[in-house]
Structures are given as structure tokens and as C-alpha cells.
Amino acid sequence: MDNSVRLVNGTSLCSGRLEVKSNQSNQWWSSVCEDDFGQQDAEVVCRELGCGAPSVLQGALYGEVEAPIWTKEFQCGGHESALLDCRSSGSDRNTCSPNKAVGLTCSEPVRLVGGDSRCAGTLEMKHQGDWRPVEGSDWSLKEAAVVCRELDCGSAVSMGQREESSGRSVWKIYSYCVQSGSSLRECVTSHFSSFFINLTCSGKHIMVQDCAVMSLQANRGQMPCRQKNTELDYYNLGVPAAEEEEEGAQGAE
Numbered sequence: 001m002d003n004s005v006r007l008v009n010g011t012s013l014c015s016g017r018l019e020v021k022s023n024q025s026n027q028w029w030s031s032v033c034e035d036d037f038g039q040q041d042a043e044v045v046c047r048e049l050g051c052g053a054p055s056v057l058q059g060a061l062y063g064e065v066e067a068p069i070w071t072k073e074f075q076c077g078g079h080e081s082a083l084l085d086c087r088s089s090g091s092d093r094n095t096c097s098p099n100k101a102v103g104l105t106c107s108e109p110v111r112l113v114g115g116d117s118r119c120a121g122t123l124e125m126k127h128q129g130d131w132r133p134v135e136g137s138d139w140s141l142k143e144a145a146v147v148c149r150e151l152d153c154g155s156a157v158s159m160g161q162r163e164e165s166s167g168r169s170v171w172k173i174y175s176y177c178v179q180s181g182s183s184l185r186e187c188v189t190s191h192f193s194s195f196f197i198n199l200t201c202s203g204k205h206i207m208v209q210d211c212a213v214m215s216l217q218a219n220r221g222q223m224p225c226r227q228k229n230t231e232l233d234y235y236n237l238g239v240p241a242a243e244e245e246e247e248g249a250q251g252a253e
Contacts, residue, residue, distance in 0.1 A: 003048060003049065003082075004020060004021050004048075004082060004083065004084050005018065005019070005020055005021070005045050005048055005049065005082075005083050005084075006018075006019050006021075006029070006049075007019075007045075007049065007104060007106075010103075010105070011181075011183075012182070012183030012185065012186065013049065013051070013183060013185055013186060014046070014049065014051035014052070014105065014106040014107070014108065014183060014185060015056075015104065015105040015106065016103070016104070017031065017101055017102065017103050017104075018031065018032045018037070018045060018101075018102040018103070018104050019031055019032075020032060020070050020083065020084070028068070029068075030068040030069060030070040030071075031068070031069055031070065031096075031101040031102070032069070032070045032074075032101065032102045033069055033070070033096035033097075033100050033101065033102070034058075034096075034100045034101070034102050035073075035096070035097075035100065036070070036072070036073035036074060036089075037057075037073075037074055037102045038074075038076075039054065039057065039078075040076045040077060040078035041074045041076045041083065041086065042054035042057050042104055042106075043076070043078045044076045044078065044080045044081075044082070044083050044085075044086060045083050045104060045106070046104070046106035046107075047081065048081065048082045048083060049106065050109065050126070050127070050128070050129070050185070051106035051107065051108070051109055051185065052106055052107035052108050052109040052110065052126075052150075053106065053107050054104060054105070054106050054107075055105050055106065055107045055152075056103075056104070056105035057102070057103075057104055057105075058103050069095070069096045069101075071092040072088040072089050072092060073088060073089035074086050074087075074088055075087040075088060075089060107150055107151075108125075108147075108150040108183060108184045108185055109125060109126035109127070109185065110123065110124065110125045110126075110134075110147055110150055110151065110184060111123075111124050111125075111131075111151070112124075112147075112151065112153075112199060112201075115200070117203065118151070118153070119148070119151065119153035119154070119200070119201040119202070119203045120199065120200040120201065121198070121199070122162060122196050122197065122198055122199075123136075123147060123196070123197040123198070123199050125171045125173070125184065125188060127171055127185065127188050132169055132170050132171045133168075133170045133171070133196035133197070134170060134171050134172070134173055134196065134197050135170045135171070135172045135173075135191055135193040135195055135196060135197065136172070136173055136175065136197045137161070137195060138174070138175045138176075139159065139173075139175050139197060140159075140175070141156045141158075141159055142175075142179065143173070143175050143178045143179070144156035144159040144197075144199050144201075146178055146184065147184070147199060147201075148199070148201035148202070150184070151201065153201035153202070153203060154201050154202035154203050155201065155202045156199065156200075156201055156202075157200045157201060157202050158199075158200045159197065159198065159199050159200070160197075160198045161195045161196065161197065161198065162195070162196045162197075162198045163194055163195050163196075164194045164196070165194070166194060167192050167193055167194040168192070168193075168194070169190065169191075169192060170191050170192065170193045170196065171188045171189070171190065171191065172188070172189050172190075172191035172193070173187050173188050174187050174189070
């Protein structure tokens with residue numbers, strides 16, 4: 001069955017300007033006004049297209065066109081399987097302000113499982129409604145970096161192959177396809193293997209204030225709170241940094 005939604009003019013099947021087809025018997029597509037579309041609506045669209053969660057929702061992100069505008073406001077609960085299954089407002093919209101057509105970017109449907117954090121583990125991908133491990137015998141850290149970026153997990157730190165005692169259905173993602181600039185979703189095919197990609201990403205870097213990291217020491221009266229930005233990741237969330245500052249202060253005494 002053909003989708004009743006599509007994303008056009010984007011960089012992959014999971015990004016672009018949102019268009020809706022209200023009647024499957026014709027090919028008339030309508031843009032959607034940003035004022036009539038929200039986060040829960042975006043979640044439904046990404047799910048309907050087989051993509052991951054919405055990551056960017058912004059008007060005119062993928063250009064404006066002279067196209068019909070969808071006349072009603074979507075009122076999705078976020079659980080629906082298709083956008084046209086959602087309730088809509090009773091009133092019609094006749095116009096939409098310039099630069100207000102919905103542009104949407106959905107993340108790739110990938111995840112890392114079984115590791116110490118969401119940024120480490122066995123790589124799995126959802127394709128055709130099925131989550132499977134990923135086989136990438138020809139992968140390097142360059143392809144792994146694409147996954148880490150999609151997961152908002154920083155850069156690729158290490159990658160290897162995990163072997164199981166018997167083979168099973170997996171998704172194979174070809175490295176040459178990823179290197180060409182295509183999305184992961186466009187480079188996948190069904191395969192049978194006992195080797196799966198294990199990947200560790202650096203973790204998302206977070207800017208914090210030293211005074212927040214060192215609040216414990218400040219409360220003890222051991223040192224003043226200094227305003228200085230520092231970067232932390234999933235594997236170093238502040239405790240080690242605080243201990244190092246304390247040891248440095250004691251050494252200075």
C-alpha cells in the first residue's frame with residue numbers, strides 16, 4: 001500500500017518537506033502549514049515512513065513551493081500508525097504564511113543494544129518493520145561514525161565484529177553505499193550471518209559549568225565555584241572530574 005505522506009527535496013528518504021496525499025486514487029499532494037503541525041504529528045509521520053524519531057521540525061527547511069496547502073490542523077496523539085488516522089480540526093485553513101511549509105528530518109531507525117550506555121553495543125536496524133542486528137564486514141570507523149552521528153552519540157571510538165554460534169537473519173549495510181552519501185536506510189539488504197557489528201561511540205558532549213560539577217566541594221567550603229565550561233560525555237559524567245579538582249586543591253595546600 002502506498003504511503004499517504006512523503007518527504008521531498010531532502011537529503012534522504014527520512015528528510016524533506018512534508019506532503020500529504022488525501023486521496024489514493026489521484027496524485028495530488030499538499031504541503032502542510034507549520035502552524036498546524038506539532039511534535040506528536042511528526043512522530044506519526046516518521047513512524048509511517050519507517051524512519052526513526054523526529055530530530056528536526058522547522059518551517060521552510062527544505063524550500064518553499066507553490067503547492068496546495070493541507071486545510072486542516074492535525075491532532076495526533078503520537079501513537080497512530082499513519083498521519084491520516086489522526087484526528088483533525090473542524091475548521092479549514094485557506095492560506096499559510098510564507099516560509100511556513102513543514103520541513104521534517106527523521107533519524108535513521110538504528111540503535112545500539114547490550115552495551116554500558118545507549119551509545120555502545122550491538123548495532124541493530126529497523127527495516128520493513130523488523131529490528132535485526134547489522135552485518136558490516138566491509139565497514140570501517142568512517143561508516144561507524146555515520147551511526148554515531150545519527151544517534152547523537154559523538155564520534156566513533158571503536159568497532160568490531162561479534163560472532164554467534166549460529167547464523168540468523170540480519171540486515172547488511174554496504175559501506176560503498178554509505179560512503180556515497182546515501183542514508184543507512186537506502187543501503188540495507190536482507191542477509192544471513194553469524195557476525196554482527198559491535199560499536200562504541202564517544203558519547204554526547206555536554207557543556208556544563210564547573211560550579212555545577214564541583215557543587216559538593218563548594219558546599220564543603222573547600223574551594224570557590226569557578227565559572228568555566230568543560231565537556232563531559234556518557235563515560236565521564238562529572239564525578240571523576242570533581243575528584244581530580246579536589247586532589248589538585250589538596251595538593252596546592
